[in-house]
Amino acid sequence: MAVREPAKVIRSWTTDTRRWSVYRPRPGDIIVATPAKCGTTWTIQIANLLVEQSPEPKPIWALSPWLDVRDHPIEEVLQTLEGQTRRRVIKTHTPSDAMPLHDAVRYIHVAREGLDAFMSWHNHVATYTPQVLALMDRVGLGDETIARPYPRVPPDIRAFFRAWMTEGEEARLADDMPAARYFDVVGSFWADRRRSNVLLVHYNDLKADLDAEMRRISAFLDISVDEALWPKLVAAARFETMRANGAALMPRGGAIWEGGHEAFFKAGRNARWQGVLTESDVAAYEDRLRREVPPALAAWLKGGRHGAGEPRLTED
Numbered sequence: 103m104a105v106r107e108p109a110k111v112i113r114s115w116t117t118d119t120r121r122w123s124v125y126r127p128r129p130g131d132i133i134v135a136t137p138a139k140c141g142t143t144w145t146i147q148i149a150n151l152l153v154e155q156s157p158e159p160k161p162i163w164a165l166s167p168w169l170d171v172r173d174h175p176i177e178e179v180l181q182t183l184e185g186q187t188r189r190r191v192i193k194t195h196t197p198s199d200a201m202p203l204h205d206a207v208r209y210i211h212v213a214r215e216g217l218d219a220f221m222s223w224h225n226h227v228a229t230y231t232p233q234v235l236a237l238m239d240r241v242g243l244g245d246e247t248i249a250r251p252y253p254r255v256p257p258d259i260r261a262f263f264r265a266w267m268t269e270g271e272e273a274r275l276a277d278d279m280p281a282a283r284y285f286d287v288v289g290s291f292w293a294d295r296r297r298s299n300v301l302l303v304h305y306n307d308l309k310a311d312l313d314a315e316m317r318r319i320s321a322f323l324d325i326s327v328d329e330a331l332w333p334k335l336v337a338a339a340r341f342e343t344m345r346a347n348g349a350a351l352m353p354r355g356g357a358i359w360e361g362g363h364e365a366f367f368k369a370g371r372n373a374r375w376q377g378v379l380t381e382s383d384v385a386a387y388e389d390r391l392r393r394e395v396p397p398a399l400a401a402w403l404k405g406g407r408h409g410a411g412e413p414r415l416t417e418d
Contacts, residue, residue: 304406
């Protein structure tokens with residue numbers, strides 16, 4: 103039984119958190135939970151490398167299903183999960199209070215500064231194939247809580263930024279992963295950060311010292327690695343390596359994005375919003391940040407462990 107049941111339901115063009123009702127946890131399951139474009143695939147790759155104890159590139163989505171995504175029947179996702187004999191790694195973009203919490207499951211939450219996440223999100227959705235857009239249209243029109251096709255990305259990135267920044271009830275209908283949901287996810291895991299089975303990781307820290315962050319993750323998961331193998335696993339987790347191995351890691355990429363896996367592994371850089379968003383755009387985001395999260399979480403989102411300290415030891 104879960105130690106905490108979901109407190110709410112989230113339904114969007116891509117996800118439906120009601121699908122968590124069929125999840126049957128195994129002790130040691132690893133759930134990687136992030137807002138979109140905050141290092142989800144990167145961290146899943148790290149977890150899989152540690153579990154597999156091999157640097158060989160393998161299809162990430164085949165190893166680590168996205169449980170609450172709507173483009174695969176839940177029966178297929180469950181079949182994949184139940185058929186795995188190794189330690190399971192599961193993907194989600196769901197807040198911690200919208201899915202069941204189990205003491206025997208390990209949760210890794212990855213955060214990233216909101217404007218950096220926005221820039222990567224824009225690239226992600228602006229390159230969807232017509233097939234993906236048509237599927238999401240059908241999902242939206244078939245869900246009475248949405249009742250509309252997927253909103254297309256406007257040509258002007260600043261117009262998309264304004265949609266992403268929508269507040270109130272309309273936020274969930276303005277974008278599939280709006281700022282409102284970004285703040286919901288990071289806030290939920292920040293509230294759970296002192297649980298022994300929850301680890302907070304930051305995108306900046308992964309970039310600054312991948313070796314050290316992988317050792318944190320390895321220790322949290324109670325996975326020991328032979329030191330002779332360790333450098334190979336770290337090398338396999340580097341963004342440049344993942345991009346070079348993109349065809350093997352994401353063989354279905356061409357069905358989702360124009361440009362395939364190369365569009366997905368686009369840049370891996372921060373601060374791309376500079377010179378794209380205006381001073382007033384950035385000021386609007388900073389104001390929203392102050393209203394949405396406590397100062398300690400705001401500092402964490404901007405600086406990670408190196409800039410704001412260990413989250414477990416941080417006061418609200």
